[in-house]
Every structure is written in C-alpha cells, then in structure tokens.
Amino acid sequence: xxxxxxxxxxxxxxxxxxxxxxxxxxxxxxxxxxxxxxxxxxxxxxxxxxxxxxxxxxxxxxxxxxxxxxxxxxxxxxxxxxxxxxxxxxxxxxxxxxxxxxxxxxxxxxxxxxxxxxxxxxxxxxxxxxxxxxxxxxxxxxxxxxxxxxxxxxxxxxxxxxxxxxxxxxxxxxxxxxxxxxxxxxxxxxxxxxxxxxx
Amino acid sequence: xxxxxxxxxxxxxxxxxxxxxxxxxxxxxxxxxxxxxxxxxxxxxxxxxxxxxxxxxxxxxxxxxxxxxxxxxxxxxxxxxxxxxxxxxxxxxxxxxxxxxxxxxxxxxxxxxxxxxxxxxxxxxxxxxxxxxxxxxxxxxxxxxxxxxxxxxxxxxxxxxxxxxxxxxxxxxxxxxxxxxxxxxxxx
Numbered sequence: 001x002x003x004x005x006x007x008x009x010x011x012x013x014x015x016x017x018x019x020x021x022x023x024x025x026x027x028x029x030x031x032x033x034x035x036x037x038x039x040x041x042x043x044x045x046x047x048x049x050x051x052x053x054x055x056x057x058x059x060x061x062x063x064x065x066x067x068x069x070x071x072x073x074x075x076x077x078x079x080x081x082x083x084x085x086x087x088x089x090x091x092x093x094x095x096x097x098x099x100x101x102x103x104x105x106x107x108x109x110x111x112x113x114x115x116x117x118x119x120x121x122x123x124x125x126x127x128x129x130x131x132x133x134x135x136x137x138x139x140x141x142x143x144x145x146x147x148x149x150x151x152x153x154x155x156x157x158x159x160x161x162x163x164x165x166x167x168x169x170x171x172x173x174x175x176x177x178x179x180x181x182x183x184x185x186x187x188x189x190x191x192x193x194x195x196x197x198x199x
Numbered sequence: 200x201x202x203x204x205x206x207x208x209x210x211x212x213x214x215x216x217x218x219x220x221x222x223x224x225x226x227x228x229x230x231x232x233x234x235x236x237x238x239x240x241x242x243x244x245x246x247x248x249x250x251x252x253x254x255x256x257x258x259x260x261x262x263x264x265x266x267x268x269x270x271x272x273x274x275x276x277x278x279x280x281x282x283x284x285x286x287x288x289x290x291x292x293x294x295x296x297x298x299x300x301x302x303x304x305x306x307x308x309x310x311x312x313x314x315x316x317x318x319x320x321x322x323x324x325x326x327x328x329x330x331x332x333x334x335x336x337x338x339x340x341x342x343x344x345x346x347x348x349x350x351x352x353x354x355x356x357x358x359x360x361x362x363x364x365x366x367x368x369x370x371x372x373x374x375x376x377x378x379x380x381x382x383x384x385x386x387x
Contacts, residue, residue: 051341061291062331065343069250086340113298117308117320153305155297157249157345 046083070164097179251344287365293329328353
C-alpha cells in the first residue's frame with residue numbers, strides 16, 4: 001500500500017514537472033508575442049504634437065509652452081510612438097502613419113503657491129484640457145478630457161507637468177487602430193468617442 | 200546806484216539760464232554714456248532654466264547671455280546651450296510668486312510646532328519674472344523655453360533680444376501675472 005502510494009506520488013510529481021517544463025515556454029512565447037504585437041502596432045504610429053490651443057481661457061503663454069514641452073517629454077517616455085514630432089516640423093510630411101495630438105484648454109484655475117503653503121486646503125492650480133489624437137484628414141481617433149493639478153507642494157508650473165503625464169498615460173492606455181488602415185478606417189465618429197475623465 | 204539795481208535784477212535770470220544749460224548738457228552726456236554702455240556691454244543675467252532647453256536640466260541655475268547673434272544659457276562648468284536670436288518667434292514676459300528655500304525650507308517649516316511654518320510661509324516668498332521663448336529649429340519644429348529671472352531683468356533681456364532681431368507679437372507685449380490671484384476661467 002505504501003509502495004503504491006509512493007509510486008502514485010512520484011507519478012504526480014513527474015506529471016507536474018512535465019507540465020511546468022512544457023507550458024511555461026509556450027506561455028512566455030505567448031506573452032512575448034502579445035507584448036511585441038502591441039508594441040509593434042503602436043510603434044508604427046508617429047505623433048506630431050500641436051501647439052496648445054488656449055481656447056477661451058486666459059492661460060499664460062508660459063503655461064501653454066510648458067504643457068507643449070512636457071507633452072513632448074512624456075510622450076517620448078511612453079515609447080508608444082515611433083517618432084514624436086514637434087509642431088511645424090517639416091519631416092512630418094514624409095511620415096506615413098502620423099497622428100496629430102491637439103490639446104485645447106477647457107478650464108484653468110490659477111492657484112497660488114503661497115496660499116497652498118499657508119492654508120494647505122486652498123490655492124490649488126488646476127488645469128483641464130481636451131486632448132484629441134487625430135488622423136491627417138482630421139478624424140478623431142482618441143479623445144480624452146484630462147486634468148492636471150497642484151494641490152499641496154510645488155510651483156504652479158508643476159500642474160503642466162502633471163497634466164502632460166496624465167495625457168500621456170491616457171494615450172498609452174487607449175487602444176489605437178492598426179496604422180496600416182487608412183485614416184478613414186481608423187477614424188471614429190465624434191459621437192462614438194468615449195470621453196474618459198482622469199482625476 | 201541805478202546801475203547796481205539793474206545788475207541785481209538780471210543776475211538771477213542769468214544764473215537760472217546757466218543752470219538750465221548745465222542740466223541739459225549733463226543729461227545729454229549721461230544719456231549718450233548710457234547708450235554707449237548699452238551698445239557695448241553684452242547682456243548677462245543670472246537666471247533659472249525652468250524647462251525647454253534640451254541639454255540643460257530643468258530648474259538649473261546659470262547665466263543667460265547674448266553673444267553676437269545667439270542667446271545662450273550656461274550652467275557653471277557645463278556646455279553652453281544656445282539659440283539663434285533670428286529663430287526666436289515670440290517672447291512672453293510673466294510674473295510669478297514663489298516660495299523660497301526649496302525642499303529644505305519646506306521640511307523646516309513642516310517641523311515648526313503649532314503651525315508656525317505656515318506663518319513663515321506668509322513671508323517666505325519672492326516675486327520673479329518669467330521669460331518664455333518660442334523658437335524654431337532647423338526643421339521648422341517649434342520649441343519653447345522658460346526662464347525665471349529676478350524682478351525687472353526679463354524686460355531688459357527681452358528688449359535686448361528684440362533689438363538684435365527677435366520677433367515679438369503684439370500680444371506678447373504685456374506681462375502676465377500668474378499666481379497672486381486665484382482665478383478660474385472656463386471655455387464655453
């Protein structure tokens with residue numbers, strides 16, 4: 001009885017080891033394939049970042065510049081795009097799969113660093129923008145409403161960095177269509193666009 | 200007797216005319232000296248690079264100067280980052296109030312008992328000028344850079360850049376105050 005138990009235990013152990021040896025390579029291959037698949041899909045797109053449109057909001061030019069520069073930095077960090085081009089870059093004409101990132105300021109609360117330091121609860125600098133990834137023909141592919149705030153510590157311009165980080169994060173999390181599709185295939189009607197608010 | 204009376208009546212007038220002439224010539228001399236000093240002395244201003252220049256770190260202290268046809272920023276002992284003045288598309292001035300002392304001061308204030316640090320914060324702030332530049336690279340790509348300068352310095356640098364050929368739009372002529380008022384604005 002004891003011997004049969006031992007044999008059965010041994011068989012189970014052998015089976016477990018065999019399964020473990022056989023399956024992980026398949027799993028890791030699947031993972032690698034899937035991750036390379038997503039990377040390759042995304043890496044084929046390039047993005048051109050347009051200057052920030054202040055809309056009707058009285059936003060200081062330095063904030064607009066800071067958002068623009070921070071967006072370029074943060075989008076580069078995501079490694080989601082083959083190239084991140086600047087507004088007006090002549091090389092954009094030669095890039096086949098190009099998305100254009102348009103940023104429009106919707107809401108801005110000019111805070112105060114001193115007020116934050118003194119009261120803690122007031123003086124927050126708040127920024128809300130609408131970010132749109134568009135195809136060359138103007139069709140919207142991704143649209144997000146994103147916030148960037150400084151509530152406690154840091155200068156007012158820190159809000160622009162936080163905002164750009166959130167925009168890049170939202171774009172990274174969103175699924176982009178295959179770049180080989182034509183712009184009209186890739187495009188989604190604005191009615192179908194899901195607006196996600198990140199706070 | 201009559202002669203003496205006449206001479207005493209004319210002396211103050213002459214004296215005033217002489218004074219006026221002296222003052223005018225002194226003012227003219229001072230102006231010309233100022234102009235010559237302005238035209239020969241290269242502008243060099245200590246400032247903080249907040250963001251924008253690729254080879255300079257954010258929040259790096261250094262010297263902003265105009266050398267021939269370029270604006271350059273040099274951090275002590277580090278290579279210079281420079282931008283051709285002709286490539287500058289716009290210059291914006293701004294003002295901002297910042298807490299002084301950095302992280303050390305912030306921690307120190309937090310350590311003060313009974314919220315005393317908050318009272319310190321009331322007085323531990325300083326107003327700065329900000330100078331924001333928009334310029335283009337050789338491919339036509341738009342770049343932006345922001346510098347923080349001592350009060351009054353941004354306008355001097357802006358004027359010097361404009362004199363050397365930098366473009367400035369009409370809207371950029373008024374400084375924008377950023378942080379003293381907590382104003383919310385929303386686009387409709």
